[in-house]
């Protein structure tokens with residue numbers, strides 16, 4: 229999918245695709261038993277309710293003229309019973325269906341979440357988070373009612389319609405045909421508005437997605453907004469997006485409103501015709517007063533399911549717009565995944581080799597070209613070089629967060645494409661530039677990658693990276709609750725916690741991307757001492773702009789021009805007086 233900004237509508241899938249519903253049956257089928265029970269209750273409730281007009285007809289035409297008071301009480305009690313029974317069954321059905329709806333939401337949502345966990349970095353690079361969130365939260369909610377109650381009601385309304393027709397014909401066939409005559413007109417109207425209605429609901433889904441994306445982005449970036457006092461400008465953008473949503477919604481409602489309007493008018497015309505045709509044309513011989521009462525009641529009842537079916541149809545059209553988005557997410561290919569019969573990478577020593585590696589995030593724009601280098605187990609490698617040169621890219625490729633375009637990357641001689649991602653990544657300790665902190669305690673955060681780590685191990689890791697002291701200073705120590713993104717912590721504290729988390733995994737290969745950039749020089753020096761001990765025997769890749777951090781690495785690789793422009797130890801590169809020397813001299817002068 230193309231890159232997508234908050235105010236760019238996602239592509240619409242033009243023709244109505246019934247397969248979305250067929251596919252949704254996977255979720256519905258799981259609820260078969262409660263749905264059949266709910267359906268039976270509804271059918272019974274409807275059938276019991278439908279007998280009331282017949283009883284009424286009998287009371288008016290037979291019981292009242294006979295002045296049979298006893299029978300009148302009996303029949304009235306029966307009507308009361310039908311109403312009570314019908315209400316009880318309807319209430320029980322509603323409880324069952326609430327549960328079914330929630331189960332469907334649960335199933336779709338967990339499937340979506342599971343898939344989102346597996347989608348590669350590239351997926352998240354390409355779209356606003358808000359557009360992903362809205363699918364899991366709002367769209368799933370919006371389709372659940374249609375997939376549960378909607379399906380049952382649809383079948384029920386059809387059965388209801390058939391029952392009403394049978395009862396109607398039992399009373400008077402000619403007047404029944406008159407009631408049915410409005411149906412073709414109504415169907416023609418529905419077909420006429422179908423496409424416009426569908427497009428209107430797709431627009432609603434797009435515009436709500438845009439609002440969500442901008443809202444999410446604005447909340448994440450609120451600090452920058454306030455620093456640059458962009459509040460008013462952003463309000464303008466939000467107002468525009470919210471206005472677009474309102475417009476799309478109002479437009480879709482026009483179609484919704486049209487349906488009851490058409491049904492009401494047709495029902496009124498039909499009911500009036502019953503009086504006219506019944507009394508004036510057919511005459512009192514054939515059409516008694518009781519027949520008129522029963523038939524007008526059936527006419528009203530007949531158009532009610534039609535109205536309900538049309539509203540359901542409208543909800544189906546609406547739900548398809550959301551289902552499209554949900555299934556699109558579920559179908560998003562996991563481009564970085566295990567090949568069939570992928571090997572389990574055995575416990576590694578830590579050799580890494582790039583063999584003629586070419587890589588592009590976007591086709592036609594290579595970030596690395598024909599890059600080759602070998603790193604022996606236990607070596608410490610520094611990656612330095614200008615901003616945007618590709619240092620992070622190199623380390624992201626070692627863990628196979630992206631697929632390379634050409635060449636091979638080997639770990640202990642194994643092509644990383646041939647081994648399972650889990651066996652590869654679980655042997656690496658990766659600390660990304662964004663030291664993300666999750667909501668929970670500091671202990672939970674350090675233990676994030678190794679849930680079985682003991683408290684002693686957590687503390688040892690924290691001590692090694694010099695995080696222990698500041699953690700102890702919090703009143704609750706390791707049990708201190710931190711917010712998502714660690715807003716209670718300083719940037720340096722976040723880095724230290726994230727560092728401890730990486731070390732706790734006890735990896736053979738350690739990747740540190742600007743791991744100490746926010747840590748003061750003194751703490752960094754102490755941390756370095758602790759690390760020297762810990763890094764012994766492990767392969768490490770360290771990216772740092774502060775060259776003092778990486779001076780002592782076994783080898784320094786200067787990344788530039790889509791590859792490694794210079795490589796060697798600090799002393800070798802200084803003696804060469806090339807790119808690294810210039811960078812180092814510039815930093816020294818600044819200091």
Ligand SMILES: Nc1ncnc2c1ncn2[C@@H]1O[C@H](COP(=O)(O)OP(=O)(O)OP(=O)(O)O)[C@@H](O)[C@H]1O
Pocket residue numbers: 353589590595613614615616617618619620621622
């Ligand atoms: N997800 C992405 N999609 C497309 N292009 C990207 C993506 N990530 C990085 N790039 C591009 O790839 C190039 C290398 O980026 P990379 O993050 O590897 O650089 P870096 O050397 O680590 O930079 P820095 O020192 O600023 O962290 C940059 O030109 C950047 O624009």
